[in-house]
Structure formats: structure tokens, C-alpha cells
Amino acid sequence: MRIEAARRRRGPRDAEATRAAILDAARAEFAESGLGGGRIDAIADRAGCNKAMIYHYFGSKDALFSAVLEHNYVLIRAAEAGLNLARLAPEDAVRTFVEFSFDYVTANPEFIQLLNEENLHRGRHIDPDHARQLNSPVIGALAGVLARGAEQGLFRADADPQQLYITIASICYFPVSNRYTLSAIFDLPRDGEMLRQRRQQAIDVIFGYLRP
Amino acid sequence: MRIEAARRRRGPRDAEATRAAILDAARAEFAESGLGGGRIDAIADRAGCNKAMIYHYFGSKDALFSAVLEHNYVLIRAAEAGLNLARLAPEDAVRTFVEFSFDYVTANPEFIQLLNEENLHRGRHIDPDHARQLNSPVIGALAGVLARGAEQGLFRADADPQQLYITIASICYFPVSNRYTLSAIFDLPRDGEMLRQRRQQAIDVIFGYLRP
Amino acid sequence: MRIEAARRRRGPRDAEATRAAILDAARAEFAESGLGGGRIDAIADRAGCNKAMIYHYFGSKDALFSAVLEHNYVLIRAAEAGLNLARLAPEDAVRTFVEFSFDYVTANPEFIQLLNEENLHRGRHIDPDHARQLNSPVIGALAGVLARGAEQGLFRADADPQQLYITIASICYFPVSNRYTLSAIFDLPRDGEMLRQRRQQAIDVIFGYLRP
Amino acid sequence: MRIEAARRRRGPRDAEATRAAILDAARAEFAESGLGGGRIDAIADRAGCNKAMIYHYFGSKDALFSAVLEHNYVLIRAAEAGLNLARLAPEDAVRTFVEFSFDYVTANPEFIQLLNEENLHRGRHIDPDHARQLNSPVIGALAGVLARGAEQGLFRADADPQQLYITIASICYFPVSNRYTLSAIFDLPRDGEMLRQRRQQAIDVIFGYLRP
DNA sequence: CATGAATGAGAATTCATTCAT
DNA sequence: TATGAATGAATTCTCATTCAT
Numbered sequence: 001m002r003i004e005a006a007r008r009r010r011g012p013r014d015a016e017a018t019r020a021a022i023l024d025a026a027r028a029e030f031a032e033s034g035l036g037g038g039r040i041d042a043i044a045d046r047a048g049c050n051k052a053m054i055y056h057y058f059g060s061k062d063a064l065f066s067a068v069l070e071h072n073y074v075l076i077r078a079a080e081a082g083l084n085l086a087r088l089a090p091e092d093a094v095r096t097f098v099e100f101s102f103d104y105v106t107a108n109p110e111f112i113q114l115l116n117e118e119n120l121h122r123g124r125h126i127d128p129d130h131a132r133q134l135n136s137p138v139i140g141a142l143a144g145v146l147a148r149g150a151e152q153g154l155f156r157a158d159a160d161p162q163q164l165y166i167t168i169a170s171i172c173y174f175p176v177s178n179r180y181t182l183s184a185i186f187d188l189p190r191d192g193e194m195l196r197q198r199r200q201q202a203i204d205v206i207f208g209y210l211r212p
Numbered sequence: 213m214r215i216e217a218a219r220r221r222r223g224p225r226d227a228e229a230t231r232a233a234i235l236d237a238a239r240a241e242f243a244e245s246g247l248g249g250g251r252i253d254a255i256a257d258r259a260g261c262n263k264a265m266i267y268h269y270f271g272s273k274d275a276l277f278s279a280v281l282e283h284n285y286v287l288i289r290a291a292e293a294g295l296n297l298a299r300l301a302p303e304d305a306v307r308t309f310v311e312f313s314f315d316y317v318t319a320n321p322e323f324i325q326l327l328n329e330e331n332l333h334r335g336r337h338i339d340p341d342h343a344r345q346l347n348s349p350v351i352g353a354l355a356g357v358l359a360r361g362a363e364q365g366l367f368r369a370d371a372d373p374q375q376l377y378i379t380i381a382s383i384c385y386f387p388v389s390n391r392y393t394l395s396a397i398f399d400l401p402r403d404g405e406m407l408r409q410r411r412q413q414a415i416d417v418i419f420g421y422l423r424p
Numbered sequence: 425m426r427i428e429a430a431r432r433r434r435g436p437r438d439a440e441a442t443r444a445a446i447l448d449a450a451r452a453e454f455a456e457s458g459l460g461g462g463r464i465d466a467i468a469d470r471a472g473c474n475k476a477m478i479y480h481y482f483g484s485k486d487a488l489f490s491a492v493l494e495h496n497y498v499l500i501r502a503a504e505a506g507l508n509l510a511r512l513a514p515e516d517a518v519r520t521f522v523e524f525s526f527d528y529v530t531a532n533p534e535f536i537q538l539l540n541e542e543n544l545h546r547g548r549h550i551d552p553d554h555a556r557q558l559n560s561p562v563i564g565a566l567a568g569v570l571a572r573g574a575e576q577g578l579f580r581a582d583a584d585p586q587q588l589y590i591t592i593a594s595i596c597y598f599p600v601s602n603r604y605t606l607s608a609i610f611d612l613p614r615d616g617e618m619l620r621q622r623r624q625q626a627i628d629v630i631f632g633y634l635r636p
Numbered sequence: 637m638r639i640e641a642a643r644r645r646r647g648p649r650d651a652e653a654t655r656a657a658i659l660d661a662a663r664a665e666f667a668e669s670g671l672g673g674g675r676i677d678a679i680a681d682r683a684g685c686n687k688a689m690i691y692h693y694f695g696s697k698d699a700l701f702s703a704v705l706e707h708n709y710v711l712i713r714a715a716e717a718g719l720n721l722a723r724l725a726p727e728d729a730v731r732t733f734v735e736f737s738f739d740y741v742t743a744n745p746e747f748i749q750l751l752n753e754e755n756l757h758r759g760r761h762i763d764p765d766h767a768r769q770l771n772s773p774v775i776g777a778l779a780g781v782l783a784r785g786a787e788q789g790l791f792r793a794d795a796d797p798q799q800l801y802i803t804i805a806s807i808c809y810f811p812v813s814n815r816y817t818l819s820a821i822f823d824l825p826r827d828g829e830m831l832r833q834r835r836q837q838a839i840d841v842i843f844g845y846l847r848p
Numbered sequence: 849c850a851t852g853a854a855t856g857a858g859a860a861t862t863c864a865t866t867c868a869t
Numbered sequence: 870t871a872t873g874a875a876t877g878a879a880t881t882c883t884c885a886t887t888c889a890t
Contacts, residue, residue: 015849018850033248033332034246034247034248034329034332035246035249036245036246036248037246037247037248039884039885040884040885040886041884041885049850049851050851050852051851051852052850052852052886052888053850053851055885056849056850060885060886061885061886113332115390115393116328116332117246118392119328119391119392119393120245120246120328122392123392123395123396126396127396128395128396131393131397132396132397132398132399139398162398163409163410163413166386166387166398166410167383167413167417169386169390170382170385170386170387171379171382173382173390174378174382174385174386175378177328178327178328178331178381178385180330180331180334180335180338181327181331182378183340184335184338184339184344185340185343185344185346186344186347186374187344197375198375198378201372201375201378201379204421205379208420208421208422208423209416209417209420211420211423225867225868225873225874225875226874227873230875251859251860252859252860252861253859253860262876262877263860263876263877264861264863264876265875267860267861268874268875272860272861273860439870442871457672457756458670458671458672458673458753458756459673460669460670460673461670461671461672461756463862463864464863464864464865465862465863465864473872474871474872474873475864475872475873476866476867476871476872476873477870477871477872479864479865479866480870480871484865485864485865539814539817540752540756541670541756543752543813543814543816543817544669544673544749544752545816546816547816547817547819547820550816550817550820552819552820552821555817555821556821556822556823558821559821559822563822580844587833587834587837590810590811590818590822590834590837591837591841593810593814594806594807594809594810594811595803595806597810597814598802598806598809598810599802599806601752601755602755602805602809603755604755604757604758604759604762605751605755605759605762605767606802607759607764608759608762608763608764608767608768609764609767609768609771610768611768621799622799622802625799625802625803628845629803629841629845632844632846632847633841633844633845635844649852649853649854649889649890651853654853654854675879675880675881676880676882677880677881685854685855686854686855686856687855687856687881687882687883688855688856688884689854690882691882691883692853692854696881696882697881697882851889851890852888852889852890853888853889853890854886854888854889855884855885855886855887855888856884856885856887857883857884857885857886858882858883858884858885859881859883859884860882860883861879861880862878862880862881863876863877863879863880864876864877864878864879865875865876865877866876866877867873867874867875868873868874868875869872869873869874
């Protein structure tokens, strides 16, 4: 039985494990059905606990969504930080970052679904102070890379790191988050091939733009 | 009273007007709250009719969402067709199309919210046959523009119209659909200025990529 | 198209035909789904007219049910009267009446479904004065038959015509009205054979009881 | 207040008691108004709980009806089994069974109302496998009684137990389930006397038929 | 820390009935 | 006589949340 299995995996009365299981279950549920459509019942089932636990640990559905969002922001920011762009040559750094951005959302489409949901709700579950703090490192790293690239004559000199970041995110995230409508509209190649093409296109577009 | 106002505006017992009012009201409601979060009650109020009318004309909430989606696809496609890219010089055509794409979603953010919602639901409200048929003209026009531009030595020769379309859509749509999380993350300039910058960035990126 | 067909069959603006079509449609609908479950919409569809006509001719759903009930009582009483039991020898008369009762409900199961529905509603759609008046002839005929049979030593002398009528109705109607639960409970022979057996059993039981 | 009374009677948070209360309430409500006409709200009120409990325990109105039906089948079968027909002399056994059948539905008219409703819906709430299994014992007992009676020269030899069972059910159940229309049609004696007469008639008819 | 029974407000959907034409 | 648009009150069912144990 699934509940028993979950229970066995983490042992009874293990607060931290229960919290984590709920967070995981909620991410999956909210990504699949949105905030309005996600069910507390379903989250409890997926987490192998009962509904009261969710209220015990998180207080409310909205608060749970906030926690999920923040948790998943922390995860991607940590992964970005691990890229260590500063130690790479400018062109390698840009390529690495674009590829990472593309690969991360391809591997974690739930992350963008959560972002979209949050935007539908006008960003009311996100704490700007915290979000901004989380984000600054990567923009800083990108700024350094662009400056070095411009200095070496590899990149155009007028590229803004923040704008570039948004452009990279757009090109990498949009085709994943909108894959169903795009598939309906276009006669797209089967999954793997379509991703390979989009990944290459992302790199081409960014480098095409950055050429001096 | 708002119901009275709506009634007066279109007069009673005009089936086509009622249908249209519901479609409009539903677009606003679904864009604001999603499919799961949108309320039939609220749609009826906004449309100045009663819930039963919605079921009379559309059958169910899901079917209403499908109708809204299709209707709004038709609208943007019609606007695109009105651009008449074929009669413009290649560079003008590309600029016109990018600017149009950006301006359309800026003016109609609800359209992308509907798209996001539809993607959350794995595209189950869209009829691929119909969607594909709606979309083909613009891809054809873009292919012509790219071919002419390459011939005249203005554009790189290897650009694929479908990939370019997706890239343009990504760059234009993503910042609008994700404006709330982006605002939370970045210290963005106030609305107008931020849009102006993104619009320019979209043009720069596309032209940067297309130069031979 | 079915509405067009119905329309053509009876021509437009033929009050009597419309009334009759509604009555027929309502019988079928109420028999199939009961009074609570029967839908005015469905009746209008079946009758090839619109709902407002039903209200025009019958005033309300309950009143329509009453009219259906009365109409179908009139039909069976008329058929019974046509048997002319008085001109038959006692045993032939009884056999004829039992067979008729059995065959009528077999051919018109909707009639008993209406009766059951009416009983569920405690008989509130039936006018006792009218019902009683409709029924007396057959009881009178049966009384005559029993008297003649007893006189001739064919039948027991203590049989009461009213009780016998109810017993015959019970044996003939119940297996038809309860055919679905009986089928679920028993491994009954396929339709035709099961009816043949029940028909014979009805005759056997009544004659078994009546023998002196 | 009635809810308080119910609450007090069974105490809160007793799942089994709540289930039973709902089953009881539903039997009354469905018998009174049918499946289509019975109201979930009314059942919750009668049971002294809220609507959500009904869905929690039974899932849907139809499933609740199925459960009620099955429960009431179990009850009558258990009562029949308690008759222990095998230990009685053939004539006593038949009389006991006829009287039991008559008395049971007289005391529990709701049971036949449920049966009628189920037949209106073409038996779709009944599981034939289960129903058949429930029913077999009584037919077996009746077969034994008929065999013994025929052996002892008390009964005709050609009586089929299944047919006889249906005939007994017909004679005993029909006048109860159709009491309202029968009352409208006939000038029946007041309740008690009418029942006494029908009970005697049932016995007379069955024994009349069974005499060799 | 954990359970599962219970709740009440609200959600979508239905339907008998009326009304303007 | 006939139509079909419109209504509002119900009705089934759902779900976030609380509570007793």
C-alpha cells in the first residue's frame, strides 16, 4: 500500500521528512492542476500523510503554495550558482548558462508551471525581498561574463545582463511551458528531436545577438 | 446596476449578442483566475445574463473554455493576416511582425494567460486540426520573408521560419505572461519604461540573430 | 430531422394532434424515468414541439402526468370492455380475461410503470370519482361470470369478484413491472420463454383457485 | 432539535453508526420520493449529518441507492432464512411463507417501493451475482417443501418452486405497492379490514392452486 | 506527532416555468 | 398557435478546513 510504503521510507513521526514529502507532493499536484485545481486531499495522498498534517506544517493551501514556490526557487538558484560562470571563458560561460537554462526546465517542467500559476495570481505568493536576494548572484555573474566578452571583442558592448537574462529565460522556458499549444499548432517533430532543435536555436539566437 | 446596463446595451433576446457577451466575460474571468478558479457565477454576472444561458449556449465550463480559446486564436490570427507581410520589404516585414507580436500581447495579456492555462491542462481544449489550419498562413508568410531577405543578402540563409516564429513568440510573450514573478525578482523600471526596453530588446535580438 | 418529421406528419397548427403527440411523448418519458426524473425538455423533443406548448395545453408537469394517467386508464378500460365477457361461457370468460390482462401489460409495460409511479406519489394525480366510474363495468362483468360459473358448478361459490380482479392484476402485472429485479435474482429463461411460462402459470393459478 | 437528537442518540465520530443512519434515512427518503425525487439534503437531515458525509461514505446518490437496495435485500433474506421452512410440515411451511411474505411487505412497504424504483431504472443498481446468491436459499427451501408435499399427496406434483415464489410475491406485494391506485379505483374497506381480506385471499389462492 | 470523522460554504449543473415576439 | 430566449430556484457534488481523540 502506498501510504504504508511512504511511511516505511521515512519512519513515523519524522517531522522533517513529513514536511519534505508534503512539499514534493504539493509541487507535483500544483504543477499538474494549478493552485485552484490542486487538491489538498490529493497532496496528502501523494505525500502519504493525512490532510491535518498539511495544515499543521503549513497552515493553509496558499501558504503551502508559497512554500513550494520558494523551495523551488532555491533549488534552481543553487543549481545556477553551481555553474561557476566566473571561472569560464566568456563564450563558454554563455553557452553553459543557456544550455543549463534549457536543460533545467526540460528536466523540471513543473518549475515553470508553478511560475505560470504564480503569475496568474499576480505574484501574491512571492516575497519580493527574498526573491530579489535569491536572484542577484546570477545577474552579477552574467554581468561579469558580458564585460569580459566585450573587452575581448567577442561580444557586442551594449548588451544588458538583466535583459539578456530575461531573453534567455524566455527562449528556454516558453517552448517548454507552452509545448501543448505549440504541438497543437505546429507539426512538430517528435519530442526528442524538437527539443534538440530548440536547444540549438536558443544557443544560435543568443550568440547571434551577442556577436559584436 | 451592471446587469441592467448590459441588458440595455444589447437588448434582450438577441441570441448572438448574448453568446458574444458570454465569450467576452469568460475570457476575462478565465484569464484572471484560470479554468479551475474561474467561476461560472462570475461569468454570468460579467455577461449580464444568468448561469443557465451559459449552459444553454456552451454546454459546460470546459466547452466554454474551448470556445473562448478558439475565439481568441481566431482574433490574433486575423490580426496577423492583416499585417500583409508579403507586400513589405524583408526587414520591414520582420520588424512589423515582431512589433505586432509584442504589442498584441501587451494589449491583450489575457490571450497568453489563456494559453498558459491551456498548457497547464495539457492542451485538452484545443482541436489540433483547427489550430493548425489557423496557423499555417503566418508561417507561410514568414517563410517568404526569410527567403526574400536571404536572397537579398540581408538575412542569414539557414533560419527556419517555424523556429523563428517560436523564438519571436517566446521573447514577446514570456515577459508579459511572467511579468509578476519577473517584477518580484528584478528591480524593474516602472511599467512603461520596462515595456519599451523589452520591445527594443526583442527587435535587437531577432535582427542580431538574422544578420548574415 | 425528427422535429420536421413530426411536423410533417401532423401539419402545423393542428391543436388536437399536438395534444395527442404530447400525451404520447409524456407517457413514454414518464414510464422511462418517472415523474421526478422525466424531463419537460425531453417530452417536447419526443413530441416534436416546444416546451411552451406543453404548458399551453396542460398547464404544469403534474397536470400533464394526471392527463397521461387518465388517458391510459381510459385505453385499458376500453380494451377490457371490448372483451364482452358476458357473451362467453364462464371458463372461456375467465381465461379470456386473464390472458387479456397478461397480454395487455406485456404489450404495454409503460402502463404499469405509470401506475407504480402514481403509487409512489400516493395517488395524488388520480381523481377517484373518475377512476371508480371507469372501473365498475369490468368488475360487474366479472361478477356475472363468477355467478354463472358457480351456478353451473364450475367455480367455487365464495370467490369475490373484486378480490379476484386484484389477484389477477397482481399475478399478471407484478412480473412485468418487476422484471428487472426478478431477472437479477433468478436465472430466468430468455424473454419469450419466461413470458410463456408466466402466462400459463397465471391461468393455472386462477383456475386452480376457482375450481370448486 | 432533530439533528441534536440524532447526534445524541449515536454520539459523534462513530463511523459505523453514521453509515447506518444514512442508510436508514436514505431508505425512507427514496421510498417516499423515488431515486430522482429523493433529495440528498433531506437524507442528510434525516440522518442528522451533513451532505458531505453521504458522499464520503457512499460516493454518489446512485451508489447510495445501490447500498440501500442491497442492505434491504439482505434484511428480507435474513428474515426468510429465519423461517426455517424445512422443519415444518409442508402445509404449515407454505402457510408460514405466504403469511410471512404478506406481513413483511405490509410492515415494510418501503421495501417494495425501492424494488419498483429499481425496476423503473432497469435494474441498474443491482449486482446480479450478489442478488442471485442472496436468493437461492429460499428457493431451495421452497423446492424441498413442494417435494415433500407432493410425496405426501398434499400438493399437486407439477408446481415449480421458482414460479410459485414469483406468484406468491406477486399476490403479496402488488396490492401493497399499488394500494393508492387500487383505493382510488375500488371502494375498498378501511385499511385493516382490506389487509385482512387480502391476506386470506393470498393463502386461499396459493392453497387452491396447490391442491392436487 | 498523527488520525480520520465531521463541517459548511460554495461550486457546477439542471430544470420547471415564463415571457416577448 | 407557436417559438426559443431567458430565468431563478434547486440540486448534486466538492473541498478547504477544523476538531475530538
